[in-house]
Amino acid sequence: MFRYIGNKTKLLPEIMKEISLSVPIGSTVVDLMAGTGSVSVALRQEGYRVIASDVMTYSKHHLVTQLLFDRAPQFLELAKHVPIENIGYERVLGFLNNLEPKMGYFYNEFSPEGTPANGSPSRKYFTSNNAQKIDAIRATLNEWIENGWITENEESVLKHTLIMAANDVANISGTYGYFLSSFNKNSLEDIVLKPVSFITSGTINNIVLQGFAEDISSTITADLCYIDPPYMKRQYAANYHILETIARGDFPEAVGKSGLRDWWDQHSKFCTKTGIRDSFEKVIDSMNCRKFLISYSEDGLLSINELIDLFSKHGKVSYQSIEYSRFRSNKSKLSKDLKEYIIRLEKE
Numbered sequence: 001m002f003r004y005i006g007n008k009t010k011l012l013p014e015i016m017k018e019i020s021l022s023v024p025i026g027s028t029v030v031d032l033m034a035g036t037g038s039v040s041v042a043l044r045q046e047g048y049r050v051i052a053s054d055v056m057t058y059s060k061h062h063l064v065t066q067l068l069f070d071r072a073p074q075f076l077e078l079a080k081h082v083p084i085e086n087i088g089y090e091r092v093l094g095f096l097n098n099l100e101p102k103m104g105y106f107y108n109e110f111s112p113e114g115t116p117a118n119g120s121p122s123r124k125y126f127t128s129n130n131a132q133k134i135d136a137i138r139a140t141l142n143e144w145i146e147n148g149w150i151t152e153n154e155e156s157v158l159k160h161t162l163i164m165a166a167n168d169v170a171n172i173s174g175t176y177g178y179f180l181s182s183f184n185k186n187s188l189e190d191i192v193l194k195p196v197s198f199i200t201s202g203t204i205n206n207i208v209l210q211g212f213a214e215d216i217s218s219t220i221t222a223d224l225c226y227i228d229p230p231y232m233k234r235q236y237a238a239n240y241h242i243l244e245t246i247a248r249g250d251f252p253e254a255v256g257k258s259g260l261r262d263w264w265d266q267h268s269k270f271c272t273k274t275g276i277r278d279s280f281e282k283v284i285d286s287m288n289c290r291k292f293l294i295s296y297s298e299d300g301l302l303s304i305n306e307l308i309d310l311f312s313k314h315g316k317v318s319y320q321s322i323e324y325s326r327f328r329s330n331k332s333k334l335s336k337d338l339k340e341y342i343i344r345l346e347k348e
């Protein structure tokens with residue numbers, strides 16, 4: 001998918017092996033903090049039914065696209081209102097790619113020619129041309145949504161495609177916490193919506209939810225729940241604020257020099273030492289599910305012993321550690337190897 005803090009693509013073989021040892025193919029498995037959806041996709045492809053959720057709106061669009069489709073949407077209603085010949089996903093992308101650029105919110109707040117509303121110096125997340133293209137696409141999508149010309153799932157596919165395209169040309173080093181001082185090579189390319197390939201294997205009888213894990217757990221019944229929480233203090237809502245704005249299609253006040261949206265409504269208690277224990281307990285207590293598999297890192301807010309103490313109150317706990325060689329700069333004092341834990345809990 002794309003670079004995302006804590007993305008589990010590299011650990012998929014170990015995670016999938018653990019899941020297959022715990023529940024048979026065909027079981028219902030929850031991916032409770034699904035992020036980019038890399039674990040959900042592997043589960044679907046392996047033959048499980050998936051319930052995937054996350055607190056972020058961009059994540060919902062990634063999950064809907066990857067779990068609820070086995071072919072491109074047809075845009076039947078849009079066909080009645082917009083002159084696109086032989087309408088289909090690729091033709092809709094062609095239409096959006098050819099829109100007249102527009103000087104709007106992204107141009108003003110996130111490009112060097114813009115004038116941020118709060119008087120900050122202009123920002124450099126996107127070139128002015130790419131920001132104007134994003135503005136044009138956002139305005140058109142908002143119009144289609146308001147008029148009821150695309151379904152919610154079609155909206156997700158188009159926003160997923162736009163987010164992937166924006167990631168390709170964003171002038172950042174990994175996250176959207178801040179922009180780079182000069183444009184890098186990728187960001188100078190023109191933004192282009194490219195068709196994504198839809199997953200054809202496995203079921204589309206999956207469920208996608210959006211919300212805090214602590215709140216939605218009580219609504220879920222499943223055979224196994226995989227939990228991949230944030231393990232550091234870095235909040236996803238702050239680090240991916242621009243993706244969230246594309247996902248919501250809104251125009252929030254861009255605060256400070258970096259232009260962050262107000263992200264308090266998506267603040268995660270899993271990123272705080274004071275909240276994480278309560279949050280884990282709420283999830284484990286309230287979900288109608290006996291087996292849990294939790295990913296965590298040696299670098300995390302809680303040590304492996306603290307986690308074992310916490311989970312042991314609920315049932316039988318065991319774990320495996322996986323050695324990981326971490327990326328570090330030459331000057332870094334961090335150790336070269338990092339342990340990633342997979343913790344199993346069977347509720348009593």
Ligand SMILES: C[S@@+](CC[C@H](N)C(=O)[O-])C[C@H]1O[C@@H](n2cnc3c(N)ncnc32)[C@H](O)[C@@H]1O
Nearest residue numbers: 006007008033034035036038055212213236268
């Ligand atoms: C380590 S990432 C998951 C990465 C994912 N497994 C992947 O491969 O892309 C943690 C995710 O938890 C989400 N999150 C954080 N706190 C949450 C909460 N309280 N409820 C639901 N999701 C939460 C974040 O938005 C983020 O996407």
